[in-house]
Amino acid sequence: MNYLERFRLDGKVAIVTGGSKGLGRAIAIGMGEVGAKVVVVSRTKRLIEETANEITSRGGNAIAIPVDVRSEDDIRNAVKGTMDAFGRLDVLVNNAGIAPMNKTVNVTPEEWNDVIGTNLTSNFLFARTAVKSAMKEQRSGKIINIGSVLGFMASNMAPHYCATKAGLAHLTKAFALEWAPYNINVNCIAPGFFNTDMTKEQQEDEAHQKFLRFKIPFRRLGEPEEIVPAAIFLASEAASYITGATFVIDGGYMIW
Numbered sequence: 728m729n730y731l732e733r734f735r736l737d738g739k740v741a742i743v744t745g746g747s748k749g750l751g752r753a754i755a756i757g758m759g760e761v762g763a764k765v766v767v768v769s770r771t772k773r774l775i776e777e778t779a780n781e782i783t784s785r786g787g788n789a790i791a792i793p794v795d796v797r798s799e800d801d802i803r804n805a806v807k808g809t810m811d812a813f814g815r816l817d818v819l820v821n822n823a824g825i826a827p828m829n830k831t832v833n834v835t836p837e838e839w840n841d842v843i844g845t846n847l848t849s850n851f852l853f854a855r856t857a858v859k860s861a862m863k864e865q866r867s868g869k870i871i872n873i874g875s876v877l878g879f880m881a882s883n884m885a886p887h888y889c890a891t892k893a894g895l896a897h898l899t900k901a902f903a904l905e906w907a908p909y910n911i912n913v914n915c916i917a918p919g920f921f922n923t924d925m926t927k928e929q930q931e932d933e934a935h936q937k938f939l940r941f942k943i944p945f946r947r948l949g950e951p952e953e954i955v956p957a958a959i960f961l962a963s964e965a966a967s968y969i970t971g972a973t974f975v976i977d978g979g980y981m982i983w
């Protein structure tokens with residue numbers, strides 16, 4: 728296999744959570760383009776079907792399975808649906824997430840639990856289901872958790888979000904240690920600020936925009952397509968000796 732071939736995902740089966748829009752949609756389409764069979768999951772059936780259709784219209788192979796990542800039953804169903812359709816599971820991208828902006832004193836226990844459930848517990852549930860149902864027996868797998876620079880730098884508007892993303896970077900290491908004996912690589916991508924629905928509100932806030940453009944050396948937000956190559960790389964054989972790592976992709980936001 729030459730070096731370029733090592734970056735391809737031909738014959739691999741990948742689940743991408745939060746594939747209905749934003750970074751997850753871009754990752755799903757990118758993985759389909761380099762040969763993976765993609766299972767697109769999130770709650771919105773119409774949008775995940777649209778992502779799957781986009782992949783097939785480009786000559787790829789994809790299906791959509793509606794999943795609420797807070798539900799272990801939904802997760803089991805998605806992994807079973809993947810095994811039924813494609814017979815294996817090679818890549819899991821834990822990307823689904825929410826980021827309500829709120830001050831700690833205003834965060835209700837319900838909102839706190841919702842963010843923890845969607846951003847952190849879901850990764851634990853999805854990863855262990857993938858490992859138990861497929862990757863352990865296959866003796867191979869690649870798990871990619873989507874964290875955030877806010878797992879390292881704090882925000883004064885998202886205590887729950889910061890906690891989940893810091894947790895994910897460390898959970899990545901714990902998973903990597905536990906599952907290395909089965910040849911499963913577990914890594915994390917920590918995006919900076921990208922142009923998606925998640926950051927729409929912040930983009931409408933002029934003061935925040937000004938702060939970001941000052942803080943990001945490239946003076947702009949990232950586009951979803953700019954996260955995709957790293958996800959493909961970590962899902963591929965080219966990343967065979969990388970595990971427990973977090974890749975920061977932030978246009979330099981964390982430099983200073």
Ligand SMILES: NC(=O)c1ccc[n+]([C@@H]2O[C@H](COP(=O)([O-])OP(=O)(O)OC[C@H]3O[C@@H](n4cnc5c(N)ncnc54)[C@H](OP(=O)(O)O)[C@@H]3O)[C@@H](O)[C@H]2O)c1
Nearest residue numbers: 745747749750769770771795796823824875920921923925
């Ligand atoms: N954009 C950024 O600047 C940025 C920066 C750092 C980290 N991130 C992280 O990157 C990931 C993707 O963010 P994004 O910017 O693409 O956000 P987005 O455009 O708001 O998309 C979020 C995705 O998560 C899915 N999702 C939310 N709750 C879910 C649930 N309970 N069950 C299943 N799917 C659910 C949504 O689908 P449905 O609504 O259809 O369920 C959607 O596909 C998140 O983990 C986010 O924290 C983003």
